[in-house]
Amino acid sequence: xxxxxLDGWAxxxxxxxxxxxxxxxxxxxxxxxxxxxxxxxxxxxxxxVIALFGAGAIAAFAIGEWLLALGPLLVIAGAVVLMWNLHRxxxxxxxxxEDSCVAHLRRQLAHQSAALRSVPVWYIGPLVPxxxxxxxTVTFKVAQxxxxxxxxxxxxxxxxxxxxxxxxxxxxxxWAASRLDRQIADLDSLIRHG
Amino acid sequence: xxxxxxxxxxxxxxxxxxxxxxxxxxxxxxxxKARDLEQDIHCEIWRSLERFDGRCSLKTWVFRVAHNxxxxxxxxxxxxxxxxxxxxxxxxxxxNGSEAQAAEAHALDRVAExxxxxxxxxxxxxxxxxxxxxxxxxxxxxxxxxxxxxxxLHRIRVQLARHFEIPPETGDER
Numbered sequence: 001x002x003x004x005x006l007d008g009w010a011x012x013x014x015x016x017x018x019x020x021x022x023x024x025x026x027x028x029x030x031x032x033x034x035x036x037x038x039x040x041x042x043x044x045x046x047x048x049v050i051a052l053f054g055a056g057a058i059a060a061f062a063i064g065e066w067l068l069a070l071g072p073l074l075v076i077a078g079a080v081v082l083m084w085n086l087h088r089x090x091x092x093x094x095x096x097x098e099d100s101c102v103a104h105l106r107r108q109l110a111h112q113s114a115a116l117r118s119v120p121v122w123y124i125g126p127l128v129p130x131x132x133x134x135x136x137t138v139t140f141k142v143a144q145x146x147x148x149x150x151x152x153x154x155x156x157x158x159x160x161x162x163x164x165x166x167x168x169x170x171x172x173x174x175w176a177a178s179r180l181d182r183q184i185a186d187l188d189s190l191i192r193h194g
Numbered sequence: 195x196x197x198x199x200x201x202x203x204x205x206x207x208x209x210x211x212x213x214x215x216x217x218x219x220x221x222x223x224x225x226x227k228a229r230d231l232e233q234d235i236h237c238e239i240w241r242s243l244e245r246f247d248g249r250c251s252l253k254t255w256v257f258r259v260a261h262n263x264x265x266x267x268x269x270x271x272x273x274x275x276x277x278x279x280x281x282x283x284x285x286x287x288x289x290n291g292s293e294a295q296a297a298e299a300h301a302l303d304r305v306a307e308x309x310x311x312x313x314x315x316x317x318x319x320x321x322x323x324x325x326x327x328x329x330x331x332x333x334x335x336x337x338x339x340x341x342x343x344x345x346x347l348h349r350i351r352v353q354l355a356r357h358f359e360i361p362p363e364t365g366d367e368r
Contacts, residue, residue: 006301006302006305006324006358006360007359008301008302009216009302009305009324009325010212010325010326012212012215012216012219012302013212013215013216013219014212015212016211016212016214016215016232017207017211018203018204018206018207018211018214018236018239018240019233019236019237021200021203021240023233023236023237024236024237024240024241027233027237029234029237029238029263030230030231030234030266030267030270031234031263031266031270034270096242096245097238097242097258097259097262097263097266098242098245098246098255098258098259098262099258099262099337100258100334100335100336100337101258101261101262101265101314101315101318101335101336101337102315102336102337102338103337104258104262104265105262105265105314105315108266187315190315190338190342190346191337191338191339191342192342
């Protein structure tokens with residue numbers, strides 16, 4: 001250790017002391033609170049999806065439209081898989097703040113980048129079969145009554161909207177991942193060249 | 195093992211509690227949030243010491259945990275000020291200066307404000323330098339090579355020297 005870099009700095013907070021270990025037993029750190037809150041929002045959204053599509057499936061069953069119930073049931077299954085993926089990814093989060101700052105930061109950036117890039121697989125993917133079956137069965141039912149041109153023109157808007165939302169979510173996540181990748185590249189360059 | 199952990203934590207507290215408090219207050223302007231961050235760091239140190247295996251010194255371990263938790267705190271902040279690069283330090287300090295800037299307390303405030311505006315790694319380098327760390331110790335804590343850490347710190351010091359009285363670089367820092 002050499003002389004402190006700025007006069008007066010080392011004199012600050014001279015009376016500080018560590019919290020008692022007991023105080024840490026029940027304490028959730030900010031990091032844990034952030035993860036918990038984010039997961040809570042995702043789980044709440046999942047429950048909402050299950051409730052809405054569950055009601056749709058029940059309504060379809062009630063009028064004897066078994067085929068129409070298939071789409072909502074698959075969406076519900078997709079939402080359950082999605083929430084399981086969230087839980088699994090959260091549990092697998094390795095946390096070693098005792099690693100060097102560069103290693104810790106790089107691992108976090110890489111973890112976030114990988115999570116964002118794989119959104120089509122673990123986040124969007126489970127919902128796709130249910131959405132496709134839902135649109136397919138509705139189109140089929142309408143086509144039986146009014147013909148395919150009416151059915152297809154009627155479904156084109158909602159289907160494009162849903163696919164557009166999926167595409168936008170994927171594109172935004174890929175863009176965010178690219179930004180993180182640039183930060184990782186900068187960090188690697190910094191490690192190599194200073 | 196638990197006794198070791200308690201003993202290590204107590205030792206770390208005796209040696210590094212003020213440095214951890216300074217770090218928390220530098221990274222977080224709001225006093226209440228800074229106390230919260232400080233406690234988070236204590237708890238992360240306490241939990242991490244269960245894994246302490248002596249592969250680095252206690253000081254390196256404590257500083258790594260403290261810096262990493264503080265960097266996460268900044269990253270998770272809802273509102274972050276726009277970050278500046280090393281080459282913008284001079285301009286930033288000019289804009290944030292005033293006639294009273296010679297006052298020591300004000301100088302420390304300005305440095306703390308600068309720390310909040312720099313990317314995490316540069317902020318960590320300045321803080322370690324402020325704590326009197328140098329050369330290999332900074333390299334061990336940050337994970338940069340000694341050469342890379344020294345080069346980057348030198349660039350920061352050149353900018354700071356235009357605004358503050360800072361001690362000249364010594365062989366320790368290289």
